[in-house]
Amino acid sequence: MTQATGPARSHPATLGDVARLAGVSIATASKALNGRSQVRAETRQRVIEAAERLSFRPNQLARGLLAGRTGTVGLLTSDLEGRFSIPILMGAEDAFGAGEVAVFLCDARGDAIREQHHVRALLGRRVDGLIVVGSRTDPRPSLGRELPVPVVYAYAPSDDPADLSIVPDNVDAGRIAVEHLLACGRTRISHITGDPGYLAARDRAEGARAALADAGLDLVGEPRFGAWSEGWGRAATALLLDRHPDLDAVLCGSDQIARGVMDVLRERGHRVPEDVAVMGFDNWQVLTSSSRPPLTSVDMNLEQVGRAAAHALFTAISGVRRSGIEALPCRVVIRGSTAPLS
Amino acid sequence: MTQATGPARSHPATLGDVARLAGVSIATASKALNGRSQVRAETRQRVIEAAERLSFRPNQLARGLLAGRTGTVGLLTSDLEGRFSIPILMGAEDAFGAGEVAVFLCDARGDAIREQHHVRALLGRRVDGLIVVGSRTDPRPSLGRELPVPVVYAYAPSDDPADLSIVPDNVDAGRIAVEHLLACGRTRISHITGDPGYLAARDRAEGARAALADAGLDLVGEPRFGAWSEGWGRAATALLLDRHPDLDAVLCGSDQIARGVMDVLRERGHRVPEDVAVMGFDNWQVLTSSSRPPLTSVDMNLEQVGRAAAHALFTAISGVRRSGIEALPCRVVIRGSTAPLS
DNA sequence: TAGCTTTCAGAAAGCCTTTTCGGTCCATTT
């Protein structure tokens, strides 16, 4: 089924073609199509019809060349595979797509060299701005202050406070998670979480502690840092139950950990949520909704982060710069694994 | 921290700036930088240094305007959320990024209107080609034959056989899955799968049957179509065990189903893989590696699909059209949930 | 020295659109 047909496809129509067909000059055609006022209604109509007949689409390259703005932005992810980038990317794409901005997607695969390469390529294409999406919430190196276009960092903040970064508020996330458990009447709350090398893990733990302190309480045992996996959830729960068999809630650093926790709780004869409430983080649908019972989880509102980053970039492009780290609130999504203590 | 600084950033350097600094004409500067031959080595060196000093990046807009090719392609997904689009997108981005092609990402969110809008916008930006990524393997409406640029469909084939589509071979996937189970010495194999409205489900079942037939066997019971969920996996397994307590393998239509299947098998006292082998589909890391035991699964090689689509688009742009549906092989990733019958 | 080729640099056209400015035509005013 392979056949060479040569690349010859008739050139897309240009404004000149439209003008010729309508019997006017190029200038008039342009004005007619762009709603400028210096055209008689009848002439405008003729041009519009001609444009339609040729299915004319103005060449954005030429337009961008002239205007100095291209209506494009670069979206630089360090890790497409990771599931956190995707919602952010969706939010940003959504916010831009609604306007007339097109998005160049570049995945650096966590490689600084490749990232640099992509930045240069994007600047060559004269993007109006850049969004840099990290794969974890830990600060990342800035692209530098010398770039000719504005940059907004999303999820992972830049390490240069002069840059603008939009991130989820993990401290607050830990806080609202605990507040939900307290509202359910739980008081003996333990925390099993992931890799302590992740700022997100430390932030959430800090927020959780703060909320407990506000209520005059403390965590049951120290926060247990480990890995973001089900396996760690299971192992940590086993240890935890040996030491503190009386706990009535476990706040988990991720939904995966929570799954492991629930498995061991059930195996050991603790009912969820009657005896022990369990909460996860990330609100990862496939895990939260198919577990038994469905898992209450903190959603980081990542789409919102993406949208906010896009919006910030927009305003930066039009001249209003901000800087610093802006933290967006998270939200608790309540499901069956937490319920008021009866 | 908000401060208005005005959009005034010094214009990026143009070829004219470079030429002036090097003391040559614009034409010479262009030739020097592009490795054309009509420049003395010494002059070329001077130009290159000047370009470096100004960190000159040729304006791709201007270049594209002139060349008629922009070095950009559109990547049109119908559903970014779905996890199948992502690896395809990664593969394509990877294949293009290696060349000098930039990718416009557009998510139509499953809406035909929005898709049409994006196509028009992309054509306005004079992309050299389009890749359309579907969210399921069922055929989707063609964008039409009248587009001025080549189009390649990935994952979901176009319903017009004149288009080129690159898809995973689900029939073969069902076949190799069963062949693996047979190689493990299993002969009483059952199939629990997802929504029968999905071509993928029907294709896999067909492939599985064909492989069994080749071995002179048949499925234990009819394939059980249902949903792609853990819940369905659990429910179907319960029914299945009642009717056929002697089975020694379950082939599942997805990793989620497989997880549910394994849960119920374990609860009913069947050991995996000693008594019953379990296989999933999709090779979704988070499910396969954290289940107990880790799940053997069929990987659809989606990155490969993306790369192949990118490559096909490349060759189409340079004039060699293909058409029809090209199915790429899948592969079995063996983990603990399948093992030779001892 | 005249005439040739070779080597290298620059002028200019072209890609497609927007916008400014000047010009034409007609209707109105003095």
Next chain:
DNA sequence: AAATGGACCGAAAAGGCTTTCTGAAAGCTA
């Protein structure tokens, strides 16, 4: 009738780059 004004249209420049073609200078042969 002449002058003014408004409505409409087109010529031309600009934006940054590539490419072709013209030109000039140098090196070579006869």
